[in-house]
Amino acid sequence: MTRPQPATSSRARAARPPWAIAAEAARGLALALLFCLTWSAAQAETAKLRVATRIVPPMVVEKNGTLSGFSIELWNSIGQRLNRETEYLVLPDVSELLDAVGSGRADLAIAAISITSEREDKFDFSLPIMNSGLQILVRGTAVNVEANPLRELMQLFVSRTLLVWLGIALLLILVPAHLMFLVERTHHSGIIPTRKYFPGIFHAMFWAAGTLATQADQMPRHWMARIVAVLWMFTGVVFVAFYTAQLTASLTVQQIRGPINGPQDLVGKTVGTTRGSTATAYLNEVSAHMVEFEKVDDLYNALLKQQVDAVVFDAPALLYYTTHDGQSSARIVGEVFHREDYGIVFPTGSPLRKQVNEALLGLRERDIYQRIYEEWFGKR
Template identity: 80%
Template structure:
């Protein structure tokens, strides 16, 4: 009896040890869902690479588990693969959001990121659109401000000329009444400001006013021309989209199911979703969309590699978010992956991988 109890006890201990071993690492392959998003995940000649892949390979080695990668088309399919059990976890450019946290478990952040804007051309080569630029000039804040200042300036000499010239028998104001006399005076003041006086007042006080007004006009036009030239130069360099505030009403592309979709809808942009990142970049270059809003690391990598000289990022990184490794809710792998991730950070292995793909800062 004692021997049988001892045997049962040993079997139970052995079973527990096996369970613990399986929970910590196991012997089977881990099915890892991912998607191609350079530089996070890159596929070349059938071999996967990139920041996320190298990071996971380091984690997998510490877990003593082999990896079977499952490539998905977009983040929605990746999350579905994890939720349905087709994959044990997912890694790529997966933003940690409150909505996703309700459905999944996430590792500690693997990368700090955010959204950014990509547009066609370079800082020295922005495609011009003369009609659009002309309309923007007519309704620009600079033009409206200077027109307002000119109107206020015109009112002063116009009233002085009206008050003095209306009683002169040979003056330039043909009537003594305020209306329409003031309009004649304003027309003279505006014409003098824009070009030169076609008539000179007859009264000596009015002539002094006219000379001072012509000098003021020269200075005003010089300042206005300089300001307008500077504004147009900046506009040519920067282009029409330079910040998130410029996305309102614009045709903007992003990938299907990304966090950028929700942001763009809130920003009242015309959102176009694409299944693959390559399709997104192609649509921008083919002028199907005005801009791309997507994860900053991916856009920066494209602008300095395949899209160099064809596209550029503009503005700051906004809508800050972190990337993480996604697990089904309650997955025992999460704890061990976090431990391996911390070990990679402490050993500087994480920093070496980061520097390889994003450079030293």
């Protein structure tokens, strides 16, 4: 006789309390969510990093479709330490780089990107990868081909140099003029026709000035006055020699230096730079007539075509240009100013920032950073 089996399947399930069923469902959901998160993290750690950059030699150089340069080699070394592949996104200027990072089209951006307080409010930056600043580029080589001799001579006539020499000459004239007046006015046939101070002193000053510039048209009669005259003629020779040397030196400096020699000379000039760079804010502050260009090559071409008087841009880029493509057509004037640091830019809160900083410190400790720097900029 067969015993009936207890009906445990549906009845037992029906007998389970609701909280037990909910707990089992929650565990299943948690396991599924954990699997998805783990899978997503694994995918994120192996996915290619989208790196935005721009062509700005020597930071980023493009040749035959291949990118190189200081920033590219530095990032490739960082990527190797992170064990991540890189997909580069080339954009025209800094504004586009920041927009790409902010909109999520790029995971980070690297080129000549200056770290500023305004950008720090919207993005995260890595440790500085280089310290640099702005510099000025003008047309011409070591000798200013744009110099106008007549214009430079006219400027010299109203310059501070001429005023200084005229002041020195006036002081020198007053001394022998008074000596001559005091001695010659008592001589019956002296060159001073009157004993009165005025106009007698003017006669003496005219004689002293003429003797200083050329030679005496009259010789004094008194023996003491003749001694003064001889000494004064010798002084005149020395004075004219020094003045001629100073005049020659001033004209030479004017031709070599040109009208723009530093930041103080940018006021009122037409100055070019790239769109969105830190130079734009500086040029607005100094009241220069600023013209913005999208690409660096367009900026250099505008200078050579005389569309702008000067270029203000990142010092490493200008130095590289003057030693390569612009070696015979442009030159740098003045020192580096408006010092700033370059960094790698990330979206706010990006976990890559900490990883990249650790990799960057590792490259410095192992002198890999120094090797890359010296390859593109030489030894410091």
